[in-house]
Amino acid sequence: MHLKVVERLYWCCLLFIVALSGAAAVIHVSGYEGRDVNVSCSYGEGYESYEKYLCRNDCGNSDVLITTTKAKKNKYSIYDDKKRRVFTTTLSDLSSVDAGKYWCGVTRTGKDIYTEVRLFVCICQLGDLSGGGPH
Ligand SMILES: *[C@@H]1O[C@H](CO)[C@@H](O)[C@H](O)[C@H]1NC(C)=O
DSSP, X not given: OOHHHHHHHHHHHHHHHXXXXXXXXXXXXXXXXXXXXXXXXXXXXXXXXXXXXXXXXXXXXXXXXEETTBOEETXXXXXXXXXXXXXXXXXXXXXXXXXXXXXXXXXXXXXXXXXXEEEEEEOOOTHHHHTTOOO
């Protein structure tokens, strides 16, 4: 009866392990469906006053989700901690379509600075654990 739940947990853990074992150059973030997740990216000294943003896929103009110039948009919000040189984008109400490839960017003249981000969304129905399992 609880097999489905176990299966789900298994996939969940597997994703976390994949996330943890990835290359250091890529930031791996995991979140739960329906919850929020924070994507934090650090940047180099001297870029404190530059615009930061988060984009998806190939990071074309229409792929930019949010920038520090407009701190809140739809399900995204962004905060730049200039003391720690880390900017954090919060994605709220995660769903499976949010999983995938993102880029943290710093706008500058010439080529922007990019950091790759992989977001995993864990479809864990925690309620199943206390309930009678899937029907
Ligand atoms: C994301 O960061 C904000 C601000 O630091 C914090 O209040 C919130 O709890 C964090 N959310 C998660 C899911 O870690």
